[in-house]
Amino acid sequence: MLYSVGVQVPLLAPFFGVHMWSLVLIVFLAGTPEATFMGNYNSIYDCFEDREYLSVDVGGSDGYFPSGMQAVCIYRDDVDIKM
Secondary structure (H helix, E strand, O other), rough: OOOOOOOOEEOOOHHHOEEEEEEEEEEEOOOOOEEEEEEEEOOHHHHHHHHHHHHHHHHOOOOOOOOOOEEEEEEOOOOHHHH
């Protein structure tokens, strides 16, 4: 099976079964990273779109975050999803 570089997430997994993407904001506060769940999405495209809006909301621009901040879209499969 195909895997992306450095992680064990199948590249073809989003096309089979239940899948979801979660947007997580990571911020360093007083030298300690803090993560905040921002939302779930049915497609990576929707997640990336909200990630761009979030970058502007926190003082960055067009997907670029200020120093000490970053947001990531994390793939979650049906094993991980508990709703």
